[in-house]
Amino acid sequence: MSSAPVPAPRPSPAEDAAGQSAAETLKDDFAWSLSVILRAYLRSVEESLNDIPGGPRGYQVIASASQNLAANQGVMASQLGIDRTVLTYLIDDLEAAGLVTRQPDPADRRSRRVVATEAGQALWQDRRNALAHAEAHILSTLGNEESTFKELLKRVAVYADRGDPLQNTCQAVESVESACQAVEGVKDACQAVESLEKDDDRRLGVKRRSPRRD
Structure with missing residues (x-):
């Protein structure tokens, strides 16, 4: 699978003018800005994640499990913002696909850790590169300001998560x-x-x- 992004079709002059008008009107609307960026990012990564059980959420679980970021399913649910019941079914699907496995926590046998299998690790590495390419494409307009933007965005995300x-x-x-x-x-x-x-x-x-x- 090629990780090169698929170029978006160029809008017609009328569509371009309408888009510019909307952007000018909503330029100070925080929610609009976030939703536009998220939609563009999800469109870019859809092809890379649509074959994973749960799509983007399934990928997040595999990424967390590959890096041992969560001590148990409850912690993972909180970190990823996924309802615990929904996460249970999602892990079931990923486990059936051979991408993750549940293991008892050595520190607490009543708790279960979600661990990526070799297949899950390989998939995470492959899709991680594709997502990085999509991210670079979306942020390319920032030029030298990209690292500053990402640092500020991370700071806001950490604050909001707390x-x-x-x-x-x-x-x-x-x-x-x-x-x-x-x-x-x-x-x-x-x-x-x-x-x-x-x-x-x-x-x-x-x-x-x-x-x-x-």
């Missing part, structure tokens, strides 16, 4: 789940101790007094 209420909520839920699991573990241990004490009492014929309630 303030993402969905991610904060997911992290809070994970913390609560971990605390609940710890409490359950303590409860199970206490019940086991109580059971042993009762067994000992029965063997020794000891009758425990119930705690007094005032």
Whole structure:
């Protein structure tokens, strides 16, 4: 597969004039600028990603798994901004395609890490080069300002990601789940101790007094 970008068809004079008019009118519209850039980028990479289960989202999962960026599926969902239920089905499809696999986390056997297979690693490297070419094509208008633009964009993205209420909520839920699991573990241990004490009492014929309630 060639990684060279497909040149976009040139618009007619009327379309070009209309586009320039819209751009001039909306030049200070932040949302419009972002949506235009995103649409152009997705059009450029569509051919490179449409055969991957989940398309661009599937590629993001493979990229994360190839670089070991997420300790478990919950962290990956927060990092990629994908609903945890949706991510589960997406990983199922990628696993069926032989691109990723789930492995127990050595630090926590209850947690599952998503790891790229050799085929997944090779696909990530191949499509990564194609996406870099598409990115360079879109940013070519910036010339020497490209690196400055990308640095500023990264700074905004990191700031926005920290303030993402969905991610904060997911992290809070994970913390609560971990605390609940710890409490359950303590409860199970206490019940086991109580059971042993009762067994000992029965063997020794000891009758425990119930705690007094005032």
